[in-house]
Amino acid sequence: MARLDFPKDFVWGTATASYQIEGAYQEDGRGLSIWDTFSHTPGKVVNNDNGDVACDSYHRYEEDVALLKNLGVKAYRFSIAWPRIFPQGTGEVNEKGLDYYRRVVDALIAAGIEPCVTLYHWDLPQALQDKGGWANRDTIDAFVKYAEVVFKAFDGKIKQWITFNETWCVSFLSNYIGAHAPGNTDLQLAVDVAHNCMVAHGQAVKKFRELGVKGQIGTTHNLYWYEPYSTKPEDVAAAHRNRAYYNEWFMDPTFKGTYPPFMVDWFREKGVEVKIQPGDLETMSQPIDFIGINFYSGGFGRYKKGEGLFDCEEVQVGFDRTFMDWNVYPDGLYKVLSWVKEEYGDIPIYITENGACYEDELTADKRVHDVLRAEYYKKHFIQCHRVIESGVPLKGYFAWSLLDNFEWAEGYKKRFGIVYTNYETLERHPKDSYYFIQKVIADGGLDV
Numbered sequence: 001m002a003r004l005d006f007p008k009d010f011v012w013g014t015a016t017a018s019y020q021i022e023g024a025y026q027e028d029g030r031g032l033s034i035w036d037t038f039s040h041t042p043g044k045v046v047n048n049d050n051g052d053v054a055c056d057s058y059h060r061y062e063e064d065v066a067l068l069k070n071l072g073v074k075a076y077r078f079s080i081a082w083p084r085i086f087p088q089g090t091g092e093v094n095e096k097g098l099d100y101y102r103r104v105v106d107a108l109i110a111a112g113i114e115p116c117v118t119l120y121h122w123d124l125p126q127a128l129q130d131k132g133g134w135a136n137r138d139t140i141d142a143f144v145k146y147a148e149v150v151f152k153a154f155d156g157k158i159k160q161w162i163t164f165n166e167t168w169c170v171s172f173l174s175n176y177i178g179a180h181a182p183g184n185t186d187l188q189l190a191v192d193v194a195h196n197c198m199v200a201h202g203q204a205v206k207k208f209r210e211l212g213v214k215g216q217i218g219t220t221h222n223l224y225w226y227e228p229y230s231t232k233p234e235d236v237a238a239a240h241r242n243r244a245y246y247n248e249w250f251m252d253p254t255f256k257g258t259y260p261p262f263m264v265d266w267f268r269e270k271g272v273e274v275k276i277q278p279g280d281l282e283t284m285s286q287p288i289d290f291i292g293i294n295f296y297s298g299g300f301g302r303y304k305k306g307e308g309l310f311d312c313e314e315v316q317v318g319f320d321r322t323f324m325d326w327n328v329y330p331d332g333l334y335k336v337l338s339w340v341k342e343e344y345g346d347i348p349i350y351i352t353e354n355g356a357c358y359e360d361e362l363t364a365d366k367r368v369h370d371v372l373r374a375e376y377y378k379k380h381f382i383q384c385h386r387v388i389e390s391g392v393p394l395k396g397y398f399a400w401s402l403l404d405n406f407e408w409a410e411g412y413k414k415r416f417g418i419v420y421t422n423y424e425t426l427e428r429h430p431k432d433s434y435y436f437i438q439k440v441i442a443d444g445g446l447d448v
């Protein structure tokens with residue numbers, strides 16, 4: 001048996017997002033977001049579920065904070081719903097919306113937990129979507145205005161700020177694949193959206209510096225670890241394209257102020273151009289204080305003409321899979337974090353999401369023995385430790401998620417929580433994985 005101790009100042013936390021947990025979708029002046037529209041459109045979400053009530057955290061946030069406190073985390077990552085602050089995306093500030101987050105932030109601070117705020121976790125005001133959404137550059141200005149209001153309202157209380165959550169999902173998943181709101185299927189649109197979001201990120205960072213807001217600012221990208229199935233050049237190239245679609249397409253602009261040229265060429269062959277205006281690349285690559293990485297999975301790819309967008313097919317090599325059908329690839333976490341350091345330097349890294357979906361059963365005595373989820377966490381903690389030992393500046397880890405919640409297009413069927421949500425009574429019940437993480441935090445490490 002070996003003992004793995006984490007650095008004393010390692011930040012343990014959990015994460016959630018506004019639309020996934022809050023509910024109260026029409027309360028206190030909240031405007032509608034693209035997720036209200038999408039989830040209220042029949043056929044878009046499994047079971048036609050929606051976030052009208054979700055976990056009702058809008059009213060039960062104190063219970064959630066108590067769960068966090070009992071878990072022993074140092075930080076909690078949550079997102080602010082833009083349509084609560086600006087119901088129409090721009091215009092008058094809705095103070096009642098800000099008040100809700102004031103209550104949450106104050107409750108966290110009183111419990112000794114550092115609030116980590118995501119400004120954009122996908123709930124774009126519908127009023128802005130009606131004018132073209134992220135494909136319209138006016139949305140960039142609206143975002144910066146919204147960010148400014150939130151920066152000023154919470155300056156000094158927030159340790160970590162994240163501009164965007166998973167720009168890949170905001171762009172390609174939502175505007176090319178069409179699985180998420182607003183549900184478009186247009187590759188040019190997706191590339192435009194990705195670009196505009198990254199410009200908006202950069203402008204928000206500039207505004208943050210200009211205002212002298214306290215705390216640190218960064219962004220969160222969802223990275224995957226794709227490897228070539230063989231050393232054949234065509235397999236290596238195909239797997240690289242697939243990886244770059246998630247990783248380099250977002251990481252290069254953020255850190256290098258460039259797009260990967262081989263991907264630009266690939267898109268151009270498909271008739272798609274990146275529309276860069278003067279100054280954009282410099283704006284996108286504003287220095288940031290840390291990078292947030294959401295990591296769930298990875299895999300192996302090989303060349304196959306006509307397969308997907310990149311002539312790359314995924315090869316099954318016998319990974320365990322979660323209930324989302326995602327490969328469990330803890331080694332991939334080690335590899336991707338090592339790659340980030342190698343490719344982008346010594347930027348402090350936070351895993352802003354990692355976790356797993358499994359089928360859970362609530363026992364008569366209100367327990368959930370989620371052995372597979374606890375094991376998933378353990379395997380990934382081991383890789384976190386290993387990567388820190390190797391010299392990668394990994395500073396913290398946020399488990400996705402504190403509680404079962406609205407899993408976007410998958411509705412409520414897919415549970416990611418370390419706390420079970422009973423959607424009928426809205427009661428919360430900590431699962432075994434919660435107690436596992438609680439012990440790791442209390443012990444400052446784990447025995448393996």
Ligand code: GCO
Binds near residue numbers: 222294353400407
């Ligand atoms: C994402 C989002 C989360 C998801 C989680 C599980 O990564 O897609 O940030 O909101 O719920 O990742 O799919």
